[in-house]
Amino acid sequence: MPEPLPRLTQLLPLLYERIVRRALEEDLGRAGDITTDAIAPFGAPAKGSVVARSPGRIAGLEVALSAFRQLDPAVSFEIRAADGSDAAAGDILALLEGQARPILTAERTALNLLGRLCGIATSTRNVVAVVSPYGAKVVCTRKTTPGLRVIEKYAVRAGGGSNHRFGLDDAVLIKDNHRILAGSLNEAVRRVRARVGHMVKIEAEVDTLVQLEEALSLAVDAVLLDNMSLQDLARGIRMAKGRVITEASGGITPETAAAVAATGVDLLSIGWLTHSAPSLDVSLDLSL
Numbered sequence: 001m002p003e004p005l006p007r008l009t010q011l012l013p014l015l016y017e018r019i020v021r022r023a024l025e026e027d028l029g030r031a032g033d034i035t036t037d038a039i040a041p042f043g044a045p046a047k048g049s050v051v052a053r054s055p056g057r058i059a060g061l062e063v064a065l066s067a068f069r070q071l072d073p074a075v076s077f078e079i080r081a082a083d084g085s086d087a088a089a090g091d092i093l094a095l096l097e098g099q100a101r102p103i104l105t106a107e108r109t110a111l112n113l114l115g116r117l118c119g120i121a122t123s124t125r126n127v128v129a130v131v132s133p134y135g136a137k138v139v140c141t142r143k144t145t146p147g148l149r150v151i152e153k154y155a156v157r158a159g160g161g162s163n164h165r166f167g168l169d170d171a172v173l174i175k176d177n178h179r180i181l182a183g184s185l186n187e188a189v190r191r192v193r194a195r196v197g198h199m200v201k202i203e204a205e206v207d208t209l210v211q212l213e214e215a216l217s218l219a220v221d222a223v224l225l226d227n228m229s230l231q232d233l234a235r236g237i238r239m240a241k242g243r244v245i246t247e248a249s250g251g252i253t254p255e256t257a258a259a260v261a262a263t264g265v266d267l268l269s270i271g272w273l274t275h276s277a278p279s280l281d282v283s284l285d286l287s288l
Helices: 013-028 034-039 061-071 100-134 149-158 176-182 185-195 209-217 230-240 257-261
Strands: 045-052 076-079 092-099 137-139 172-174 202-206 222-226 245-249 267-269 282-287
Touching: 013 061, 013 100, 013 149, 034 100, 045 061, 045 100, 061 076, 061 092, 061 100, 092 100, 100 137, 100 149, 100 257, 100 282, 172 185, 176 185, 185 202, 185 209, 202 209, 202 245, 209 222, 209 230, 222 230, 230 245, 230 257, 257 267
Parallel strands: 137 267, 172 202, 202 222, 222 245, 245 267
Antiparallel strands: 045 092, 045 282, 076 092
16 A cells, blocks of 8 residues: 555544534435435445546545445445555555445445545645745645535645644634724734733734735734735745745635745645645445
């Protein structure tokens, strides 16, 4: 089995079992799988192969396979592709064996999850490759599918990217609306420092170089340079160099990532990875 990324740690089942359960409940509805229940005799055995139909980075294989075990703990697996490894079109990712009914009933839920997570990981891998020559890191955002954040951010890590905040309680990010409510960035930072603990980092979003100068004077930990032109972004990076962590955001796509990274920014914050990355084509081939 291919080796995963050295720094990738598998998710604990506790973090994804409820997600998978809710997806199964959504598909089973009020009467269960009436098609499979009518066609497959109770206890009929089956074997299956989870196959990559397109090349890509693998992520969430154990998450997806847990759908089968939630319906029947006796279903057995042989995983052939590690999360964080790359698969070619036609590669077998896992073999499974058990009763036909739970395998067929969980099929779509498992493949939906796997295709989604592999798609995010593949897109992240591709963007990381584009920006790495510039020394920049790729991070995701909170623009995730509601209810799927923990597994989608895991998929970003499987693709070689890093995670931004998981939620509103991770770190302080003072955005433009916060600044408006407080009256100024200075006042927003003052209020935050009076409230949060010493372990909490503070990042300020800025839209202009004037706002950046103010943020730098307040000794925040990081600045998010939002929707700036490449020219202003490069100027802002020079202003902030050696003083704070710099992060670029605002509509960055795989096509524009290299130009943004070339400005010298430390981080590229890319919501596209979790809200627009295409799913990888995966399938389940059944045999008796």
